């Protein structure tokens with residue numbers, strides 16, 4: 001799905017951020033991206049999403065659908081309510097009761113359906129993002145999670161873990177949470193130094 005060969009990056013007029021990253025990402029791989037604060041993990045993600053090009057080296061990317069779940073949960077539209085947000089991802093024409101069943105499965109019971117997304121907590125936004133992805137007709141080929149367990153309580157981490165373990169595609173995850181990485185069966189690592 002992705003091949004990185006000698007990938008090196010420097011922001012314009014800046015020193016080299018990371019150099020010589022080599023990695024082959026295959027279908028269904030589950031891989032952690034690790035590195036200190038400011039080492040360039042988010043920059044690497046932008047490159048994997050096709051938003052930045054390597055300064056040198058090559059990045060070959062198959063024609064895949066990648067979803068990036070960032071720490072601000074930007075896939076959620078604050079002006080929508082919970083039901084409307086889920087409905088936005090309904091590319092497969094699910095009926096209303098089916099969407100509500102999915103919402104229930106992710107702990108959004110009836111009383112939450114008209115709650116504005118801007119009032120949701122971080123954990124609720126993560127849950128709604130995951131729920132919305134299951135509503136989409138076509139699951140993304142690659143999901144990239146950025147520090148997903150930060151600020152989540154145990155109940156939300158359990159839901160996140162279960163959703164990730166049900167997902168059959170490729171997963172890239174920036175996380176220092178070793179317990180979580182073990183529970184989602186991450187088997188490889190890209191080190192950004």
Ligand SMILES: Nc1ncnc2c1ncn2[C@@H]1O[C@H](COP(=O)(O)OP(=O)(O)OP(=O)(O)O)[C@@H](O)[C@H]1O
Pocket residue numbers: 011012014017035036037038039040041042043044
């Ligand atoms: N557009 C830009 N131009 C110049 N420098 C930038 C730009 N974007 C990010 N940087 C710098 O590049 C470095 C790497 O940033 P990046 O966000 O990729 O790191 P990170 O590993 O994701 O950090 P953290 O763990 O803190 O989230 C930082 O020093 C940042 O200030």
